[in-house]
Amino acid sequence: APQNGHDQFQKALAKERGEGNLEEAIALYQKVIAETKDETLAAQAQFRIGICYEKLGREKAKLAQEAFQKILDTYPNQIEIVKAAREKLTVLANPTAPPPPDKGELTVRKIGPFDSTGRPSPDGSFLSIAQWPKGNLAVQDLASGEVRLLTKNATGDIFVGHSVVSPDGRKIAYSWYDEEQNFALWLINADGSGNRRLYQGQGDWHIEPSDWSPDGSRILAVHTLSYPSQACQVVLVDASDGSMKVLKELERKAPTKVCFSPDGRFIAYDYPSGQSMAYDVFVMTANGGEAVALIENPADDRLYGWTPDGRQLLFSSDRAGSVGAWLVPVQDGRAQGAPRLVKNDLGSIEP
Numbered sequence: 509a510p511q512n513g514h515d516q517f518q519k520a521l522a523k524e525r526g527e528g529n530l531e532e533a534i535a536l537y538q539k540v541i542a543e544t545k546d547e548t549l550a551a552q553a554q555f556r557i558g559i560c561y562e563k564l565g566r567e568k569a570k571l572a573q574e575a576f577q578k579i580l581d582t583y584p585n586q587i588e589i590v591k592a593a594r595e596k597l598t599v600l601a602n603p604t605a606p607p608p609p610d611k612g613e614l615t616v617r618k619i620g621p622f623d624s625t626g627r628p629s630p631d632g633s634f635l636s637i638a639q640w641p642k643g644n645l646a647v648q649d650l651a652s653g654e655v656r657l658l659t660k661n662a663t664g665d666i667f668v669g670h671s672v673v674s675p676d677g678r679k680i681a682y683s684w685y686d687e688e689q690n691f692a693l694w695l696i697n698a699d700g701s702g703n704r705r706l707y708q709g710q711g712d713w714h715i716e717p718s719d720w721s722p723d724g725s726r727i728l729a730v731h732t733l734s735y736p737s738q739a740c741q742v743v744l745v746d747a748s749d750g751s752m753k754v755l756k757e758l759e760r761k762a763p764t765k766v767c768f769s770p771d772g773r774f775i776a777y778d779y780p781s782g783q784s785m786a787y788d789v790f791v792m793t794a795n796g797g798e799a800v801a802l803i804e805n806p807a808d809d810r811l812y813g814w815t816p817d818g819r820q821l822l823f824s825s826d827r828a829g830s831v832g833a834w835l836v837p838v839q840d841g842r843a844q845g846a847p848r849l850v851k852n853d854l855g856s857i858e859p
Contacts, residue, residue, distance in 0.1 A: 513544030517553055518785055525808075525826075525856070530560040551583040551590075552784060555806055558596060562829040573600050592806040592827075616851070619650060624858045625670045629677040634698075636671040636680050643667025645682050647698065658700045659684075670716040673698070674724050674747075681706070681717040681727045681747070691715055693729060693745060706750040715743070718766040721794075728775065730762050742766055742777060742796075755796030765811040765859045768794065770818040774841045776802070778811040778823070789823050791841045802843050803836060812859040814838075823847075824857065831855060 520536035523529045533556070540553040558575035561568040579586070579593040619635065626636035632650065639646040639655065643662040648655045658680070662668065669683035669691050678698050683691040684705075691714035693707040706727070709715050712734050719728040724747065731741040731754075742756040742763070755775065763777040764787070775794055778787040781804060789803035789811050803809045807827035814821055820835045825847070827834075832852035837844040 513540050513546055513549050514785070516540045516543070517549060520553070520556065521785055524556065524560055530564055534560050547583060548586060548589075548784075551579055551586040552786070552806065554579050554583070555589055555593060558593070559826065559829065562596075562600075569600055573597060576600070588804075589806055616854070620648065620653075622648075625668070627672045629673045629698075630675055631677055633677070634673075636673055636682070638668045638671075643685075645671060645680070645696070647680075656700075658696055658698075659703065670718070672717045672719055672727070674720050675722055676724060679724075679747075681720065681729075683714070683716045693717060693727070693750070695727075695747065706747070707745055707752060715745075717745075718763075719768050720747075721768055722770060722772040728766055728768060730766060732762050742775070753796075756792065756799065763811075765813070767811070767813050769814050770816060776811055776814065776821060778809065789821065791821075791838070793841065800841060802838065802841075803847065809834075810859065822850075824854065824859075828852060831857065 516536060517540050520533045520540065523536060524533035537553040537557045541550045544550050554575060558572045561572035561575055576593040576596045579589055584590060622637050625638050628635050634647045634649050637646050637648055639657060642664055644657050645659045645668040646655050646657045659668065666687060667685050669685060671680050671682035673680050679695060680698055681693065681695050684694050685691050690709035692705055692709050693715045694703065695706050696703040707715060713731060714734060715729050715731050717727050717729045727745045727747055729743050729745055731743045733739040740758040740762045741754050744753045744755060758779060761780060763779050766775060766777040768775055773794055774791050776789060776791045778789050780786060781788045786806060786808040787810050788801055789809055790799040791802045792799040802821065803823060805827055807825050809823050809825045812822040812824060820837050822833060822835055824831055825834050828849060830852060831854050833850050833854055834847040835850050836847040
């Protein structure tokens with residue numbers, strides 16, 4: 509069947525971001541522009557062409573300028589994209605490197621060849637991981653490197669999904685893909701005792717834990733419907749009885765990150781705005797109140813998390829031409845000032 513414009517756009521994004529095949533991505537974006545009747549999508553594709561030329565280096569700077577200028581000439585009604593294109597043209601007209609990160613503010617250290625399904629303990633002493641090839645839940649001591657299995661009944665067809673460590677480091681909430689071909693939510697002590705199922709996914713609904721409330725009483729999770737039509741909910745599950753409260757109904761795609769603020773008053777998450785495939789960052793009150801766009805930009809912005817004092821949010825963005833880490837000050841769930849770059853050229857990275 510012929511692909512629609514959004515499918516083509518997603519394929520181009522995969523070429524650009526996943527494979528780094530910029531020339532092929534440009535060709536696919538051009539195909540989107542030629543075939544779609546959606547002016548918003550066409551403008552986004554034109555913007556990505558400019559980004560691709562930027563990534564190809566200084567020798568392609570003129571082509572990048574032409575791509576961004578074409579947005580102003582062809583899509584003047586697309587206000588946000590036009591604004592972003594003007595910003596890019598200003599930078600290209602005065603080529604300077606992005607502001608250098610503050611020295612020592614953010615460092616990156618490799619700790620092992622793990623997947624992104626686990627989480628570090630709050631004190632940084634161990635990491636919850638999926639131990640393959642069978643897929644048991646395990647913890648790895650980050651000082652000694654010792655790996656200790658917590659579950660022993662995985663088979664490769666039955667396995668652990670995402671896992672998050674409680675604020676006191678004593679419990680781990682994890683999803684388990686079971687015989688019913690569903691992800692259920694389980695809870696286990698960090699020493700391997702007390703394993704119990706908290707919530708069983710129903711039908712085609714799957715559940716993945718994302719964070720704990722600061723007091724350790726509730727688990728923040730993403731509840732998704734995989735078939736027949738994708739839907740998504742941000743939910744809270746009581747850690748004592750497994751009762752669930754739906755905080756937010758979402759569509760299309762699941763957030764890549766959902767987390768409590770350190771004081772427990774707010775929940776931050778990332779999600780595509782409108783029909784765009786690029787993510788923005790939102791904040792809502794912990795009781796599921798109205799979500800406010802904290803980071804709204806044509807660039808792809810993915811949430812990393814709160815700083816320990818709760819005064820800033822860390823997120824990734826490709827707004828400077830490559831994926832970097834940015835900080836934005838936050839007060840009472842609202843952005844207080846412009847984001848600033850704290851580390852550039854991170855490459856492909858997940859929170």
